[in-house]
Structures are given as C-alpha cells and as structure tokens.
C-alpha cells in the first residue's frame with residue numbers, strides 16, 4: 001500500500017509494479033488527480049494548467065483508492081480511509097507536506113496545496129483588479145517563486161515581500177543579486193529583517209508592532225508534515241517526519257517505508273535532505289527498489305544521492321539555476337535569465353515524466369554503507 005499520490009508516492013507505486021510482477025499494489029490519494037505541486041504558484045497566478053488523472057498515470061497492477069487517510073496504526077497495520085479500514089503487508093508513506101500558518105496569520109492564503117492555491121488565485125485576481133497591495137511573507141524558494149510569478153502575471157498588482165533575512169538567504173551572492181534584479185524589474189518591494197507576527201485584513205504587523213499595508217497576504221515561511229505519522233506509533237523526528245534508515249525503511253516498523261517530504265531522510269554522511277522533489281524522487285526510486293529486493297530475497301541498497309543545483313523560476317521568462325555542492329551549499333556559479341527559465345521548465349516536465357516512466361536508473365549504492 002502506498003499512501004499519497006504525489007511525486008514520490010506515484011513513483012514508488014509505479015516502480016514497485018515494474019519490479020514486482022503480479023504484486024497487489026494499492027495507491028491511496030485524497031483526490032483522483034495528480035497535482036504538480038511545483039507549479040502551484042502558477043495556479044495562484046491564474047495560469048490554467050493541464051489536468052493529470054492518476055488513473056492515467058498508474059501502471060497496470062496498481063489499484064487506486066480515492067479518499068482521505070484519516071488515521072493510521074502502524075502496530076496493527078491498519079489505515080483508515082473514510083469509513084473503511086484497510087490492511088497492508090508493506091506500506092510506503094508519502095503524504096507530503098503543507099503550509100504551516102500560525103493562528104495569528106489565519107487570514108493569509110498559501111500556495112502550498114492544490115485547494116489553497118486555487119483560493120489564492122481567486123483572491124489575488126480580485127485584489128489585482130483594484131490595484132491592491134499583496135504581501136508575500138517568506139523569502140525562501142517558494143516565496144521567491146510566488147512573488148515573481150504573481151508580479152509578472154498581474155502587472156496591476158502592487159507587491160511587497162517581507163522576510164526575516166533577505167530573499168534567497170541560501171543562494172550565493174550572485175544568485176541573490178539576480179533575484180534582486182528581477183524583483184526590481186517586476187516592481188517588487190522587499191522589506192528585509194521583517195519578522196511578521198500577525199496578518200490583519202489590511203496590513204501585516206511586524207514584531208516591533210509596525211503595521212505594513214497589505215490587502216492580502218501569501219504566507220510562505222516553510223512546510224510542515226501532517227500529524228498522522230506522529231500519531232501512528234512510528235518513530236518520528238521533532239518535526240513529525242518519519243525516521244528512516246538509508247533504504248528509507250522506518251527505524252521503528254520494518255514493514256513501513258517513508259519517502260518525500262514526510263521522511264526524515266539523510267545523505268550517507270548524515271546530512272538531512274531538504275523537502276523537495278529533488279530529494280523525494282530519488283528516495284522513491286530507492287525505497288521501491290529496496291522493497292522489491294527484500295520481497296524477492298535480494299539485498300536492499302542504500303540511497304545514493306548528491307545535490308547538483310537548485311532551480312528557481314522567476315516568472316515564465318526568467319529563472320535562476322544555483323549550482324551547489326553535494327551537500328547543497330551554493331557555489332559561485334549560477335545560470336540566470338531566459339535560459340535558466342527554460343532549464344527549470346525542463347526539470348519540472350522531467351519530474352512529471354518520471355512519475356510514469358521511472359526508467360532503468362537507480363539511486364542506490366552498490367555496497368551498503370554501514371554505521
């Protein structure tokens with residue numbers, strides 16, 4: 001059973017089907033369509049994207065259960081979907097993540113999930129129609145992509161970003177400078193060292209109690225995982241992510257694997273992987289291969305993975321590729337502008353493509369890493 005039909009869950013289900021002919025595989029997802037989550041800022045900006053039905057994206061041998069998982073008991077091997085309780089022999093947990101919005105910011109919208117991005121789309125279009133001021137809170141990758149996309153798609157919208165550090169703290173100096181150039185071109189005002197404490201109807205309030213005008217706020221300060229795993233009896237980390245070994249197998253329950261944003265996975269040197277498709281996809285390959293190997297008496301191999309770059313869209317016509325070392329630390333080298341936008345688009349299309357065709361490639365080490 002695979003919980004979650006996002007990037008990593010869908011890849012895991014299809015790859016297991018490919019590896020284990022005749023296996024009984026069930027993919028559980030809350031809605032019948034696959035959501036290209038990395039494009040949700042485009043949805044919020046009002047762009048119409050093609051729909052992808054999960055039924056068209058699963059391999060023969062993968063059954064679909066459409067419904068929301070409301071409870072999961074790892075000791076009893078039971079998953080509750082609506083009124084139905086389902087059992088499993090082996091489970092892949094891939095329920096992803098969502099926005100973390102504090103109570104004091106409840107009036108804000110987010111681009112982290114399909115429904116919230118759709119709500120954001122409507123409210124931002126209304127605000128743009130009256131030349132209103134939109135605040136984007138958070139200068140991480142999602143906040144940067146959202147701000148640029150919204151400014152480009154709605155030239156009438158006034159937009160300001162508020163961020164605790166500066167936009168793209170994780171980027172090299174050249175990367176940050178490119179983001180600033182694009183923001184200037186798009187007319188995005190940036191307020192740095194601005195810690196937002198409260199979102200009101202017409203303003204955001206900073207820690208020093210200064211109010212900054214905003215008719216609507218996009219909250220984008222990071223992702224958190226559903227509490228389901230922490231309540232299931234599985235060993236989780238302080239953020240509720242499932243603790244796994246190098247083959248993505250739960251440390252507490254050997255019949256459970258976790259991939260994607262819900263897994264606390266690490267590189268072989270112990271460095272934790274960030275929540276991203278860039279990590280969820282190789283992890284899904286690795287977990288599927290480990291499951292297939294163990295069920296057929298083979299040897300499960302640990303994840304072999306290194307970071308190469310961070311790809312940031314800055315609207316449809318600009319982008320930034322920040323090259324990084326194996327542990328995700330930025331190099332001086334960047335690729336910027338239209339060519340970077342094309343590169344990023346190719347990566348996004350590639351991520352969609354591999355959900356269906358995972359190919360022969362494997363993200364595992366030949367020899368297990370001990371310790």
Ligand SMILES: Cc1cc2nc3c(=O)[nH]c(=O)nc-3n(C[C@H](O)[C@H](O)[C@H](O)COP(=O)(O)OP(=O)(O)OC[C@H]3O[C@@H](n4cnc5c(N)ncnc54)[C@H](O)[C@@H]3O)c2cc1C
Nearest residue numbers: 004005006007008030037038068069096260261276277278
């Ligand atoms: C706007 C935006 C831009 C991004 N850009 C990038 C990028 O450029 N590069 C990058 O690497 N990453 C990017 N990310 C992050 C990336 O989207 C996630 O890391 C990735 O989607 C995680 O994959 P996943 O399979 O773990 O989870 P998801 O893709 O979130 O899939 C989880 C699935 O589980 C389903 N689900 C959740 N709860 C339940 C439940 N209780 N019952 C049933 N089904 C459930 C969901 O509906 C979903 O289908 C971006 C994210 C956002 C929001």
